[in-house]
Amino acid sequence: MSDLLDRPAVASDRSGAAPDPTWWRQAAVYQIYPRSFADSNGDGIGDLRGITSRVGYLAALGIDAVWLSPFYPSGLADGGYDVADYRDVDPRIGTLEDFDEMVAALHAAGIRVVVDIVPNHSSDEHAWFAAALAAGPGSAERERYIFRDGAGPDGAEPPTDWTSMFGGPAWTRVTEPDGTPGQWYLHLFAPEQPDFNWANPEVRADFLHTLRFWSDRGVDGFRVDVAHALTKDLSDPLPTAAELDAHPRGGDHPIWDRDEVHEIYAEWRRVFDSYDPPRTAVAEAWVERHRRPRYASAEGLGQAFEFDLLVADFDAAAFREVVTDSLELAAESGSSSTWVLSNHDVVRHATRYGLPPLPARAGSTESDEKQGRAWVLAGAPEDSLDRAAGERKARAATLFELALPGSAYLYQGEELGLHEVGDIPDDARQDPTFFRSPGVDKGRDGCRVPLPWTAEGPSFGFGDATAHLPQPAWFADHAAEVQDGAEGSTLSMYRAALELRHRLRTAERLEWLDTGSDDVLAFRRPNGWTCITNFGSSPVPLPAGDVLLTSGPLDEGMLPGASTVWLAS
Ligand code: NOJ
Ligand code: CA
Numbered sequence: 001m002s003d004l005l006d007r008p009a010v011a012s013d014r015s016g017a018a019p020d021p022t023w024w025r026q027a028a029v030y031q032i033y034p035r036s037f038a039d040s041n042g043d044g045i046g047d048l049r050g051i052t053s054r055v056g057y058l059a060a061l062g063i064d065a066v067w068l069s070p071f072y073p074s075g076l077a078d079g080g081y082d083v084a085d086y087r088d089v090d091p092r093i094g095t096l097e098d099f100d101e102m103v104a105a106l107h108a109a110g111i112r113v114v115v116d117i118v119p120n121h122s123s124d125e126h127a128w129f130a131a132a133l134a135a136g137p138g139s140a141e142r143e144r145y146i147f148r149d150g151a152g153p154d155g156a157e158p159p160t161d162w163t164s165m166f167g168g169p170a171w172t173r174v175t176e177p178d179g180t181p182g183q184w185y186l187h188l189f190a191p192e193q194p195d196f197n198w199a200n201p202e203v204r205a206d207f208l209h210t211l212r213f214w215s216d217r218g219v220d221g222f223r224v225d226v227a228h229a230l231t232k233d234l235s236d237p238l239p240t241a242a243e244l245d246a247h248p249r250g251g252d253h254p255i256w257d258r259d260e261v262h263e264i265y266a267e268w269r270r271v272f273d274s275y276d277p278p279r280t281a282v283a284e285a286w287v288e289r290h291r292r293p294r295y296a297s298a299e300g301l302g303q304a305f306e307f308d309l310l311v312a313d314f315d316a317a318a319f320r321e322v323v324t325d326s327l328e329l330a331a332e333s334g335s336s337s338t339w340v341l342s343n344h345d346v347v348r349h350a351t352r353y354g355l356p357p358l359p360a361r362a363g364s365t366e367s368d369e370k371q372g373r374a375w376v377l378a379g380a381p382e383d384s385l386d387r388a389a390g391e392r393k394a395r396a397a398t399l400f401e402l403a404l405p406g407s408a409y410l411y412q413g414e415e416l417g418l419h420e421v422g423d424i425p426d427d428a429r430q431d432p433t434f435f436r437s438p439g440v441d442k443g444r445d446g447c448r449v450p451l452p453w454t455a456e457g458p459s460f461g462f463g464d465a466t467a468h469l470p471q472p473a474w475f476a477d478h479a480a481e482v483q484d485g486a487e488g489s490t491l492s493m494y495r496a497a498l499e500l501r502h503r504l505r506t507a508e509r510l511e512w513l514d515t516g517s518d519d520v521l522a523f524r525r526p527n528g529w530t531c532i533t534n535f536g537s538s539p540v541p542l543p544a545g546d547v548l549l550t551s552g553p554l555d556e557g558m559l560p561g562a563s564t565v566w567l568a569s
Contacts, residue, residue: 004504004528004546004568021277024221024303025336026505027064027407028498029114033344034071034093035080036450037412039463046450046462048094052102055109057480061415062498065112067223069344071099075125077192078166078432079344079448081116081225082123086210096217103218112220114280119207120226121193129194132185136177144203145194146186146234147174158184161241165189167436188229188255190432198230198264211271211279221280224301228257228285230264249288257287265300272302282338282409289325293333303335305409309401310340311370314353314393314562316521316535320512323404323523327510330406336508337406341397342414347372348447349397351420354390372420376442382422391417392562395493395551396533399564400521402497403531405508410494413451416478417490420446421471428470445469452479488553496549500566504529504548515540520559530567537561545569 038050048071058066070080073090080090089099103113122129128144135141137149148159150173158171165188172191176182186195196203211222233254239247244254251259265281272279281301285292295304306326312318330337341349352372364374375384394417401408424445426434431443450468452475453461460475476482483489506527513522519536522543529548534540539558545567547554552563559565 004548019277023064023112023277024280024407026405026508027112028062028402028501029065029067029407029409030058030061030063031067031069031343031409031411033069033079033412033448035468036448036462038451038453039459039465039467042464043092044459044463044465044468045092047092048089048098048102050463052098052105055102055105055111058106058111059109060495062495062502063111063410065114065220066106067114067221067409068116070116070118073123073125075123075192076430077123077190079430079444081118082121082125082190082193083118084123084125085127086117086122086206087213100217107218113218114221114223114282115214115219116225117207117210117222118225119196119198120229121187121189121195124192124194133174134177137183142183143200144197146197146232147183148186148234148238150184154181155183156181160238162186162244163241164191164436166432167441186234188226190436192432195232196230198232204264204267208267208271211268215271215275215279219279220277221282224281224283226285227265227283227295227301227304228261228287229255231258231261233258249291251291257285257291262294262300265295268301269299289329293329293335296330296333296335298334303338303407304333305340306338307340310342310346310349311367313370314397314535316519316533319397319400319533319535320521323510327405330508337404338409339401339404339406340409341394341401342411342447343409344411344448345371345444346447347375348394348411348414348418348420350387350390350394350414350417351375351385351422352390353393353397354386354388354419356384356386373441376420376422376446385419385422387419389562390419391490392552395490396535396562396564398494399497399549399551399566400531400533402501403523403525403529403564403566405510405525411447413447415491415494416452416480416483418451418475418478421449421469422446423472424449424470430469449475452476454481455479493549493551497566500548513543519561524569528569530569531564532559532567533564534559534561542567543569 035046037046038054039046040049071093073084073088074080075082106113131141132145149155151157158169162170164170171184173184174182187193247253249257282303283295283301284305285295292304295301308322312322326337355375368374429445431445433441434443449471450462455476459467483491506525509526510523515522520534520540522532524530539555539560542559548566550565
């Protein structure tokens with residue numbers, strides 16, 4: 001056996017040694033969707049105590065950090081991405097004391113904590129929005145949001161014809177305090193998510209307060225929602241939807257990715273750097289490729305999500321191109337790459353990879369296709385999904401991802417090989433994209449179904465009651481308990497991979513190796529850690545080296561199709 005595993009690991013401080021300010025660069029970050037992770041009090045909703053009760057599971061999984069999707073008080077119009085109070089915990093999910101206990105338990109297990117910050121919009125239940133409605137037009141309270149008079153006679157038409165990201169108009173009319181129909185407010189997402197006015201210093205100051213509030217409570221980093229939309233040019237005359245669409249996105253688009261948004265992040269950076277170790281941040285910014293590094297720079301948020309691997313087909317050339325490009329971008333920003341295969345917004349990767357190409361459907365885009373959303377749009381035809389093939393490819397892609405330099409963002413349940421739940425009854429759905437399409441887009445609930453911990457019980461061990469989204473019978477086969485310690489299970493593979501990744505972690509570089517096949521990718525890290533993925537369907541011979549881990553059984557010493565192997569060479 002090679003001595004690779006005896007070498008000291010780089011950038012790992014799980015031993016309890018001095019805090020490493022670069023911990024995030026090659027971290028494995030596990031995304032928790034709190035309402036669907038574990039329910040400690042039997043009300044069907046996941047909660048913070050549920051997370052605390054599963055710290056042992058998270059530690060055994062071998063992750064470096066958790067990222068929690070919003071757990072703040074919320075009107076729940078968008079799964080918590082409509083925040084009613086940025087500095088509290090939703091009483092349905094717990095209390096600030098529960099939060100402190102959870103952070104202490106995670107830290108004691110060597111796991112860092114990243115929380116979600118939603119700065120583009122609040123909930124319509126936020127105290128500031130209620131104050132804005134009560135105070136009326138022209139008030140300082142309305143200046144915290146984006147209010148405009150309507151067009152047409154009596155202002156009865158919205159100020160523009162813009163549509164929201166979730167469908168339907170991007171403006172909603174309010175009733176004034178005297179009971180008359182009044183102004184309109186902008187919401188790029190649901191009507192329950194009014195956009196903040198980031199030109200207002202009060203808004204800026206309040207978010208600095210929020211960042212300090214959670215940093216003081218021991219939070220290690222932040223995931224920044226819709227980071228590219230905060231600053232807007234809403235000077236008159238406002239453009240039409242067609243003009244907006246046609247406007248190039250090079251820094252002066254009225255809404256998306258304006259250059260001055262970085263002034264905000266420079267200010268945030270000063271807050272992050274006032275802590276030891278500095279707090280980290282990762283931007284969710286769907287911007288043009290060449291504009292990403294600025295979000296990821298050391299003067300800005302420090303990291304930006306790259307979703308290119310997530311939208312790539314399971315295909316050697318596609319994966320290689322994404323990796324090469326992403327590593328270049330990361331080098332340009334001085335950051336590390338961020339790899340993502342699944343999250344709470346897209347069809348789970350086991351399902352995406354198990355789908356045949358579906359006929360295009362009205363309203364579905366190329367991006368829908370790539371995110372597997374076309375399947376959801378098409379009404380979840382279960383018989384078109386090859387579950388086993390999807391899981392096999394997902395495992396191979398995951399091992400490929402976990403061997404790459406940079407950080408890997410994993411989504412709860414992928415370690416159980418979970419598929420998207422396609423057949424949620426319409427009356428059980430929660431996602432606003434379903435209600436606003438209406439009903440055409442089945443929405444994102446299928447990847448947010450509460451986790452199966454045990455093969456039996458009212459909600460497969462999620463809690464003592466029926467879960468808030470219905471769980472399918474096949475969840476029993478994927479339960480954590482069933483896979484725990486089982487040779488060849490997806491959970492066992494994730495645990496082995498994450499444990500090895502700690503020991504093998506090395507400088508953030510890779511060298512592509514010649515494989516002689518268009519279907520096979522191989523790369524070597526500076527310490528000899530080698531990853532080979534066969535994207536094709538026929539077995540290929542393995543080069544010399546000790547086998548450290550495989551995504552599935554080898555075939556008489558050969559690497560079968562849709563499989564990955566890690567070698568020490
Ligand atoms: C991105 C989040 O990931 C998504 O879940 C949410 O609906 C939108 N931002 C709006 O906050
Ligand atoms: Ca609960």
